[in-house]
Amino acid sequence: MAKLTYAKLRDDLIAKNATWTAMETEVSRLPNLKRKALLGVELPAGFKMPTATASVSAAAPIAGLPTKVDWRNRNGNHVTSVKQQGGCGSCVSFCCVAVTESMASIEHGQLLDLSEADSHFCSSHGASCGGWWHDQCFNQIKSRGVCDEACNPYTAAFSGNDIWNGTPSCKSCTDRNSRAVKITNIHTVSTVAAAKQYLANTGPLAAIMEVYTDFFSYSSGVYRKVSGVLEGLHCIQVIGYDDSAQCWICKNSWGANNFGEAGFFKIAYGQCKIDDFAKMGCTGVKLPQKKGWKGYESLGGKITSKPNAVSWGANRIDVVARGLDSAVHHRWWNGSAWLGWESLGGLIHGAPAISSWASGRLDIFAVGTDYQLHHKWYQGGWSNWEALGGQLSSEPAAVSWGPNRIDIFARGTDSALWHLWWDGSWHGWESLGGVLTSAPTVCSWASGRLDIFARGTDNKLWHRWFDNGWSNWENMGGELFDSPGAVSWGKNRIDVFYPGRSYRMMHRWWNGSSWSGEEDLGGKLSSGVGVSSWAANRLDCFVSGMDSAMHHKWYD
Incomplete structure (x- = not known):
């Protein structure tokens, strides 16, 4: 068959009274094999393969649906800019990614620019310009x-940054996984009526169409095949429909400057x-979790003290607090779910403290009804309580800066700070002076380093x-309106939290050279703040709320 020239196509359009116009485009000027590769x-x-449509006659408007939908102007624009796939057969990734971008805008109000290269060259498809299927891409x-x-x-x-002639490869950034956008649901739409309902009520769709030679020269209007041969199958984004023009409104991936109506086109039903x-189509777009504060979330329970927390490893948190029965109660996060509460017994004043010096090791300290310090530990199973003496007037604070090392601090009956430590045997108590009006808190950012914080007589x-x-x-x-909490997630880093004015959580931190000002983290606290960290830049804060339940706020 003779090559379809632009002059021949123009004559055919006139002869057949076509509903669209043509022009020479960047794509129509490509050699035949290059065009087919798109x-x-x-x-x-x-x-x-489906059989030919029995009728291409007008599709009747559907009662209850608008006669025209265009997601470029439907409570704002939800269609990202037209892109250029170059000389690569990556149209499936371009149309599926475009649908995902539109749904991110519809569901979250964010027009994203997502990576077709990540979809086509770094997925199960593999680093090639070979073809694909829209269902596989969405999955x-x-x-x-x-x-x-x-x-x-x-x-x-592409090699040489040449999208027309280069060879593709996968070149994702190192933090790719934390930046990935996912979808929850994939929808299949099989009829014209269902497609219109989806477009009117949900969002754009990915569609497959046959491409004939004349389509490469499309300029404007409603496309209907006039002349040329079948060149292949193409994936495009359907962004709407127009019943008055009897057509779908579509976005292509052949650039915005030299194809169609700024890269868009219309095609008859x-x-x-x-x-x-x-x-x-797809719904349930899940955006990457941005760094920052999240919560408060309620973790339930009925507690009568500040909760205190520790982590012995990545994604592990153990929290203890006094319950309504004045016993120690324990709840823990195992990386996927919160477990507990479990009662660890005892009859205590104030909040229990908790520390860990190894994976699977927990040490709990509390002031008993005799105002002495009592100790219970976990290492494969829970011990009994042991008495460690002292005469204390506040709940204790505990920390470990290395294996088999524990340091405990509490306010004595003289309101001074007192210190007891374990390095294989118990030592102390020693007085560190001061006049405290709250329980102390302690953290450590290096072996042999201890940082103590407390409220003074001036609050x-x-x-x-x-x-x-x-x-x-x-x-x-x-x-301060109650006792502080402190933790370190790395060398020369300290984060301190406390109830401030109106019992809101306040935050200050040391970055190795200076202290920050106060950051107001909101909330309505009825206790001091317990805090732990299981990774750099990860903070988990626990408080008692006005409902006496434990509440959790975290930063990552």
Whole structure:
């Protein structure tokens, strides 16, 4: 068959009174094999080609649906810019990623720029320009997600940055997984009526169409095949419909400057088997979790003290508090769910303290009804309680800075800070002075380093530390309404929390060179703050709320 020239096509359009116009485009000028390479729909094994549509006559408007839908102007724009797939058969990734981008805008109000290179070259498809199927592409977005364009730029995926002639490879950024957007649901739409309902009520769709030679020269209007041969199958995004023009409104991936209506086109209902191949959509877009504060979440229980927490390893948290029966109660996070509460017995004053010096090791300390310190530990099973003496007027604080090392601090009956420690045997008590009006808290960011915080008689936050010797007390200001909590997630890093004005949680941190100002984290606290960390930049805060339940706020 003779090549379809632009002059021949123009004559055919006039002769057949066509509803669209043509122009010479970047794609129409490509050699035949290069053009065919753009059509990257590959039928799955065993797929049966649909028969030709019985009728391409006008599809009647559907009662209750608008006669026109266009997601570029439907309570705002929800269609991202037209992109350029170049000389690669990656149209399936371009149309499925475009649908995902639109749904992110519809569901979350964010117009994202996602990576077609990540979808096509780094997924199960493999690093090639070979074809694919829209169902397979959506399933990869559901299981592994698709990262943002900045993480894996399309042009940079090709040798020489040449999207027309280069060889593709997978070049994802190192934090790709934490930047991936996923989908929850994949929808298959098989009829014109169902497609209109989906477009009107949910969002855009990915569609498969046959491409004939004349389509490469499309400029404007409603496309109907006029002349040329079948070149292959193509995946495009359907962004709407227009019953008055009897057409689908679509977004292509052949660039915005030299194809169609700024990269968009219209195609008549039933043309080129667009209504014979099932269309597909997605919902339930899951955006990457951004770093920052989350919560408060209620963890239930009825507690009568500040909760205290510790982590012995990644994604593990153990929390203890006094219950209504004045016993110690324990709840823990195992990486996937909160478990407990379990009662550990005892009859205590104030909050229990908890520390850990090894994976699977927990040490709990509490003041008994005799005002002495009592100790219970877990290492494969719970011990009985042992008495460690002292005469205390506050709940204790405990920390470990290395294997088999524990340091405990509490306010004595003289309101001074007192210290007891374990290094294989118990030592102390020693008085560290000061006049405390709250229980102390303690953290450690290195072997042999201890940082103590407590409220003074002026209701300010006071700090004392040990590093080859005890410092003096320093006044850090603020206004505390209960005892503070402190933790370190790395060398020379300290985070301190306390109830401030109106019993809201306040936060200050040391970054190795200076103290921050107060950060207001909100909430309505009825206790001091317990805090733990199981990774760099991870903080888990626990408080008693006004409902006496334990509440959790975290940063990651």
